[in-house]
Amino acid sequence: MRWSQLYVPTLREDPADADAVSHRLLVRGGFIRQLMAGHYSLLPLAVRVRAKIVDVIREEMSRIGAQEFILPTMHPADIWHRSGRWDVMGEEMFRLKDRKGADIALGMTHEEIFTTVADELRSYRDLPQVWYQFQTKFRDEPRPKSGLIRVREFTMKDSYSFDADEAGLDRSFDLHHEAYQRIFARLRVPAIPVQASSGTMGGSASVEFMCPTEAGEDLVVHCPSCGYAANVEKATSRLAAVEDGPGLPAPERFDTPDVRTIEDLVRRHDVAADRQIKTLVYVVDDRLTLVLVRGDHNLVEQKLIDFTGATAVRPARPEEIKEALGASPGSLGAVGVKDLPVIADEALRGRRDMTTGANTDGVHVRGVDVERDIAVERWADLREVTADEPCPTCGTPLQVVRTVEVGHIFKLGRKYTETLGVSVLGQEGERVVPIMGSYGIGVERAMAAVVETHHDESGIIWPVSVAPFEVAVVALSTKDEAVVKAAEELYEQLRRERVDVVLDDRNERPGVKFRDIELVGIPFRITVGARGLAEGTVEVTVRATGQTVSVPVGEAAEHLRKLLVAAGEE
Structure with missing residues (x-):
């Protein structure tokens, strides 16, 4: 293929709406164009890839x-x-x-x-x-x-x-x-x-x-030691054992008129987040359900869906919550609730001396023994795993x-x-x-x-296996007959050897050609110029490293073949 015949509308500036490296470089490199949100035209280079x-x-x-x-x-x-x-x-x-x-x-x-x-x-x-x-x-x-x-x-x-x-x-x-x-x-x-x-x-x-x-947009929980890996929607971890005190003989109400969040209760009443019970209200297949997690943990909604097997799960609306529990979010709890199903995260199993909402606006209860005071219907792993928690397999701190x-x-x-x-x-x-x-x-x-995965500040660095072309042959001058002849011969030789090669025969300055080839990401470049030909050589450049070596013209194709074989074996 000759570059002069290709449609490769490269851009010098990043598109204003590009929010990912691949988006930016595929547009700039002339691979894709947007028709409307979420719909893209694939241009010739993208079709080749x-x-x-x-x-x-x-x-x-x-x-x-x-x-x-x-x-x-x-x-x-x-x-x-x-x-x-x-x-x-x-x-x-x-x-x-x-x-x-x-x-x-x-x-x-x-x-x-x-x-x-x-x-x-x-x-x-x-x-x-x-x-x-x-x-x-x-x-x-x-x-x-x-x-x-x-x-x-x-x-x-x-x-x-x-x-x-x-x-x-x-x-x-x-x-x-x-x-x-x-x-x-x-x-x-x-x-x-x-x-x-x-x-x-x-x-x-x-x-x-x-x-x-x-x-x-997905978070993966990964162990660098044993290889454990799971989507955050599925991941679990070991939790450190918690030593609870004896607590109170029965839950005790106390006023919290200034509390709306877990953090409010920590800051204003000195109740640590891991000693709080967060009460969430969901509609699970049309049934209002209380979902309990520890105050410093977040619910993974997909875990709730998977555990219940429900076809429809959504957070309850404020008016539904008020009608069922008599309070607004911020003062909700499951203590004494008998007429709604309660699903609790495993991190709450066996916990005592906990604090939760009293189902009265501006009031909480402390001294809660979860298994004594709350009618938990089912226990499940519902919480989101965070970085540095111990791996469930080997105990190594997890990465997210x-x-x-x-x-x-x-x-x-x-x-x-x-x-x-x-x-x-x-x-x-x-x-x-x-x-x-x-x-x-x-x-x-x-x-x-x-x-x-494969790019730098100059553009894309395609692996040989999927590059639009494996090699670009660049004639530095289209007016120097010797340069044009040598570039054409190298191009034809590589084609005969079934190398996927493009000849940059455009009447452009060398800098423009080099920038385009780097932006587009072609793995190898052979540069044919008058100075090198005078010494019987051409230059071979590796896109991934930027390394350039001079090679005798007669050995250039063999040199490229070895580079391609090595790249395929990496």
Whole structure:
């Protein structure tokens, strides 16, 4: 490819609305342009990168025996109603009506649709099956941001496994786990596999592959010693043992007219936060529920959702709270409450001499023995883990890292095959419902994750595996016939050797060419100039290190080949 024929609209200044490194550099480098919030056009360089990412994924999916499909992106509402997810998905699902008034969804994911295809499986001998596709997904994100990291229209590699039993699912899940580790290693994305919530996908085991970046919106709890890692929605930790005093024989009320928060009670009444009970009121599947955590802890709402299995969870409104408990937030408590379910975090189990609201505005109670004075219906791990708490496995202080999810694998179970009536004939003639797994990678988000990981002040530093071009040959002058001839010959030689090369034949100053090549992130540059040719050499520059060496013209292609091999082995 010749640069003079390429459409690469590079920019000298950062876009004003870019809030992530990848957003800034992909726009500046002429890879993407925004059409509207959450919708991006991929320009030629991005298409080249995307194709290489797809090739890596496709190779690894083929390696585990997966077969490629292409399924529709528009789905009849009936299938989503049958699975129970038409309402669960909420406002993130794009919905429309066709000319006959039928409800249609734009596919957010394809569990239901792949399951309809599986309806033609007949026997246990047809299993296992692993099917996948590269398909556009649509999600009406409330706050699309950070360029390709959080969008409303994107390409997903989603695969689905169908097995006869749990042992088969375990194998399919493990094969995907290993494939994903190879994929992200080849893409040079430092993805951390972490335990995660299955959310609206359902199922049991769930592992996210998380790439550390300040542009991420997910927090991962990670142990540097033993490797324990979990999304904050799933993470746990050891808590230091607490020695409580005997407390009081019964809770004692005291006036707190100036208290509205945990911090107020600490500051004005000298009650430490870890000796307070924070009372939160939620509506869980239409039932008002009290949720208790320690005063210095935060509730992870997803843990509450996962624990209860509820389809709808929301904080109660002030008027609902007042009607049920007779007080406003700031003076709420569960002491003596009998007619509402109470769920308490495990950190409160066995605690005595605690303080909480009295359900009277401006009044609290102290000397609370949680198990004596509060009718806890269920105990659960509900709190958010914070940095430096001991690892639950080895006790080492935990780290909390900001990340973006680049892949997610689930053990779905039989939720979709049972609901949609898929079964096969078993070995003994019985009907067997296949068990499913679901496995996704966001293609454009993976592209952004590569940029988040590989860049410097001059621009992108693409790994060779996904670079739009592996090598750029630069003719410093387009008027010097010897320079042009040498650059053309090197370009053609590299093409014959199947190197992905671009010839920068533009009539531009050398500084403009070098800045563009650095911004775009091409791994290697061969510079052909009159001075070097007079000595029989060209310059070879490595983008990642900035190192430049002079190489005899006749050895340049071989030198590049060795660099490419070494880069591929790193």
